[in-house]
Amino acid sequence: MATLISTPPRRAPGGVDARVAAVGDMLLRHRTAIARLQWVLVAVYAVLIIVPVLLPLPAQADHVWNNMTLFAQFVFWGIWWPFVLVSMVLVGRVWCGFMCPEGTLTEVASRHGLKRAIPRWVRWGGWPFVAFALTTIYGQMVSVYQYPGPVLLILGGSTAAAIVAGLMWGDNKRVWCRFLCPVNGVFRVLAKLAPLHFAVDTEQWNAYRLPPGGKFQPVHCAPLVPIRTMTSNSNCHMCANCSGFRGGAVRLALRSPNHDIVNVAGLKAKPWETVLIVFGLLGIAVGAFLWSASPWLVRAKIASAGFLVEHGLQGLLQVTLPWWILTDYPAQNDVLTLLDGVLLLGFIFVFALVNGAIVSASLAAAAFVSGWSVKRFHHFAQSLIPLAGAGVFLGLSALTVTLLAQDGFHMGWIAELRVAMLGGSALWALWLGWRIAGLYAPDVLRRLLALAALVPACASTLGAWYLLFWVW
Numbered sequence: 001m002a003t004l005i006s007t008p009p010r011r012a013p014g015g016v017d018a019r020v021a022a023v024g025d026m027l028l029r030h031r032t033a034i035a036r037l038q039w040v041l042v043a044v045y046a047v048l049i050i051v052p053v054l055l056p057l058p059a060q061a062d063h064v065w066n067n068m069t070l071f072a073q074f075v076f077w078g079i080w081w082p083f084v085l086v087s088m089v090l091v092g093r094v095w096c097g098f099m100c101p102e103g104t105l106t107e108v109a110s111r112h113g114l115k116r117a118i119p120r121w122v123r124w125g126g127w128p129f130v131a132f133a134l135t136t137i138y139g140q141m142v143s144v145y146q147y148p149g150p151v152l153l154i155l156g157g158s159t160a161a162a163i164v165a166g167l168m169w170g171d172n173k174r175v176w177c178r179f180l181c182p183v184n185g186v187f188r189v190l191a192k193l194a195p196l197h198f199a200v201d202t203e204q205w206n207a208y209r210l211p212p213g214g215k216f217q218p219v220h221c222a223p224l225v226p227i228r229t230m231t232s233n234s235n236c237h238m239c240a241n242c243s244g245f246r247g248g249a250v251r252l253a254l255r256s257p258n259h260d261i262v263n264v265a266g267l268k269a270k271p272w273e274t275v276l277i278v279f280g281l282l283g284i285a286v287g288a289f290l291w292s293a294s295p296w297l298v299r300a301k302i303a304s305a306g307f308l309v310e311h312g313l314q315g316l317l318q319v320t321l322p323w324w325i326l327t328d329y330p331a332q333n334d335v336l337t338l339l340d341g342v343l344l345l346g347f348i349f350v351f352a353l354v355n356g357a358i359v360s361a362s363l364a365a366a367a368f369v370s371g372w373s374v375k376r377f378h379h380f381a382q383s384l385i386p387l388a389g390a391g392v393f394l395g396l397s398a399l400t401v402t403l404l405a406q407d408g409f410h411m412g413w414i415a416e417l418r419v420a421m422l423g424g425s426a427l428w429a430l431w432l433g434w435r436i437a438g439l440y441a442p443d444v445l446r447r448l449l450a451l452a453a454l455v456p457a458c459a460s461t462l463g464a465w466y467l468l469f470w471v472w
């Protein structure tokens with residue numbers, strides 16, 4: 001039986017490892033240039049969320065290349081978001097450390113703010129799930145992918161909250177990013193798959209002594225990572241400020257993309273991460289992509305409308321709400337009535353509960369055959385991160401595909417790409433499950449049973465994507 005270890009195997013110095021570590025040091029030396037890049041991105045971000053609100057909505061004949069609103073929509077939802085998610089898996093949270101406008105603004109605000117201690121409620125572990133769920137659902141209610149007003153409301157509102165958090169708490173820190181950002185939880189789990197991380201050699205750290213006459217230079221870690229004990233790169237923004245710290249005890253390094261999930265994630269149960277993966281990424285997020293294409297929703301609407309008419313409540317069928325609560329663009333022929341809104345919410349909740357229940361049962365069965373413990377249940381949940389990440393990427397990139405296809409680009413290859421991504425991520429999830437089972441199950445039979453137990457979790461999620469991309 002394999003053992004649960006928390007540090008990646010040491011590599012011999014020199015070669016690729018030395019070159020990777022040198023990249024970390026190089027990033028540290030170029031902090032000024034990176035800070036300039038951050039401000040350029042803040043400016044681009046501000047233009048993209050503010051200017052479209054001041055312009056008329058695009059006409060039928062407008063395109064991404066001749067209409068600012070469509071261009072901003074394409075950049076935000078078609079390129080920016082999907083590829084930020086991909087970057088998490090490839091290089092960890094480099095986006096957060098080097099490019100995120102909210103990170104830049106909240107850190108600067110905290111340098112000049114009240115510098116208060118972080119209240120307990122801010123540190124509550126449920127925020128990553130709650131904030132992600134609320135923004136995902138609200139985004140669907142107001143059609144954030146389609147209209148500039150909701151974009152300003154949601155992204156601009158989040159940025160304003162990040163600045164306020166910076167002005168309130170911490171000193172030169174990113175309290176917002178660490179505890180409250182709505183995508184922090186998603187980034188945290190996806191970054192576990194990255195083959196790059198800042199590795200900490202604890203022995204070297206402890207053995208380090210300042211050279212005679214040397215002056216201790218503390219590290220500025222904006223997202224408040226306890227660097228000495230850092231075993232996962234979930235919270236690390238890859239800013240490189242600690243590169244080479246304490247005589248090289250901290251280094252940018254390569255590792256297996258499976259390491260964090262197999263060898264670190266089981267050390268401590270993280271129930272809120274499980275909730276985020278099972279009911280957030282595999283539940284609410286999938287439901288949010290599915291509802292608008294679902295014929296079940298159409299049938300539910302017809303049945304509900306019939307019921308209301310039968311009971312003399314047909315007036316309710318005409319009730320609409322302001323655009324900042326529920327989509328309301330009569331000129332675009334795009335209005336959600338109160339009934340639509342209730343059905344939309346119902347669909348997302350029911351999907352999240354049903355798929356979440358199937359996935360939870362799978363995880364419980366895998367943990368049971370491996371020798372039940374709550375910790376093992378949460379550890380198996382981590383194996384589903386590749387599938388969860390691939391789904392969110394494909395859901396977001398569906399808009400990219402639609403926009404490109406509308407503008408005449410050939411997208412015939414997309415089905416093969418989707419099959420490869422969904423199939424590959426499900427196999428990766430099962431491989432992680434197999435490796436995790438190997439830590440706990442004493443024999444191959446139990447390990448195989450644990451693997452088989454995870455199949456329904458993958459199958460139900462793949463089934464949902466199959467309905468969206470190939471049936472509906």
Ligand code: SF4
Nearest residue numbers: 221236237239240242
């Ligand atoms: S641990 Fe902190 S200082 Fe080091 S790279 Fe990560 S975010 Fe930067």
